[in-house]
Amino acid sequence: MNARPDNTSDQSATDKGNAKGNAKGNAKSSINTEELLNSVGVVTPQTLHFAEPLTLECNRTLPSFDLIIETYGTLNSDKSNAVLICHALSGSHHAAGFHSDEDQKAGWWDNMIGPNKSIDTNRFFVVCVNNIGSCFGSTGPTTINPDSSQAQVYGPDFPLVTIKDWVKTQAMLSDRLGIDVWHAVVGGSMGGMQALQWSVDYPNRLKRCVVIASTPKLSAQNIAFNEVARQSILSDPDFKDGRYLLAGTYPRRGLILARMVGHITYLTDDAMKAKFGRDLKSGKFMYGYDVEFQVESYLRYQGERFSENFDANTYLLMTKALDYFDPTRDYPLETAIDSSPESLASSLAESVKADSSEDELENTLADSADIDNISASNHQELTALKAAFAHTECQYLIVSFTTDWRFAPERSQEIVDALMATGKPVSYINVDAPHGHDSFLFDIPRYMGAVKGFLNAPFMTDNRDQNSQKTLGARS
């Protein structure tokens, strides 16, 4: 459970440390037998080709696309034991097991998925898919653009995709696999957004939805961090408008910087203090700009490793997909159950207008108006979420971590509140863990136990039909 340099929440495929493996050092010859036995073993990814055109939310169309997936466990005869895993920002389809006998590192969620683990592969058929736009095998900026004249890669011409687009491709994958209804759709961080979107877009195709360390949508601060990351890449002279592969360059420095910024948001001040404090690499001040503090060394190392294994265009596109995420987008407020927020907002605006005629009070009132507006806007958010969740049919487990400040517990609670206000079955835990946003990748007994219990629980035949009618206006 120690913070490790190679276990960060946007797990890159090559960055998928396993606590046990690391603790046992770097046995070069082969993977630890015990670890192999505790895992799904050696796995082989498969690539599925989808020949039909795919129209995306941005109104552009991919003529065809590939999805690379891994599966663990066995699909039962009535195809009722399938669990879909959605990956985070820089994750991949390689969620569990090893790629060969020599492979040193297990998949990014190997502590969660495997025989007798929380997502038990003795019981469930687990599918993890690499999303389009990624750089690990599914169609994306690094794959060949069929419309290009000389079989060039998409590069910056790959369309901007959204969480909703991904979920659509995952539903097409479900059809291909013959899975009508998922036992559960599970994801952390950006993966949790996909799980949530599944429940909204395909309400009758999943029974359980597990949303971990996630948020109903990004905050202005979240978007701001993403923008810094993007600008780091975009302003690198080697970026060449995204055609770096053609130009024979690579925006390495930009990608390193982007990753460094991102990485800070996955950790906590306390975790960094415990790991590095103010320790100096050489023990004394050098009065220069080379690496001096251990934390600088760590961040640079992380950034460099990441830049070797990730594609800059993919990073740009993934951060935009995060920014765009909004499960309420198809549910404009006019159709919402409760129309009071507009009237609330307008009455607030009017009262502010009336009050601010008194000049000497104007500044103070402007401040309090800001606060009122935040409260009105929170109310509006709740109403919009309620409208989005009104038709969902699954049971939810929402998990947050106390030290996560990227997607803080309050953001998860917004999801919980909207679900409860629409009478949907939802459980919520806020797990005390020191690792910040990264916590969702750690083997924390309470968290792992809750996921296991939720996935194995009897499905309560509820009587929501009788109850949903008399539901439950938002506070007014």
Added chain:
Amino acid sequence: MRMDHQLAERWIAPHSHVLDLGCGNGELLAHLQQNRGVTGYGLEIDEDKINEAIANGLSIVEQDLNDGLARFADNSFDTVVMARALQAVKSPDILLLDMLRVAREAVITFPNFAHWQNRIHLGLKGIMPVSEALPYEWYNTPNIHLCTFKDFEKLCAQHDIHIINRFAVSDSEKGHSPLMTALIRQAPNLLADVAIYRVTKQKPK
């Protein structure tokens, strides 16, 4: 099932929407859900109990009752249940009013501090009572706002809370002899160690 749970169940309408405050492992909620078609949520802070309830397929939300019920809209539920938690919250009076904001009715159970055994402990022995209903020492008890039936009814009167039903029991799994039942009815504040109240803010018709 616990005596106060059995009684609470009687006052909860079939197919109603219920909020269970301090629901523990969700025993009551599970029973209501299976036998009375009730829907709803439990709030709890004990990690192990939450996980147990989740594994039983219940809807349990981690929340400290001291944070209040602001997250719930007015009249979100038919009934709010709170079994033996009233005495452990920071502001029982505020919570009680909040319960009757989010639901039409509240069913509340709490240990009676005026039970004769407690009176003996305090009055004769001069020590803080420790009993089946109050199993803690003074220094480690979570029960920071102990009250008696009379105290609770006084609070209800102050806030125009109407008591629809009241049932006082001695917290014995074995049940009572008819004589004991009759005696408890005569002097509940002395003889009963747990009370269960069904209250509402609305004037009874």
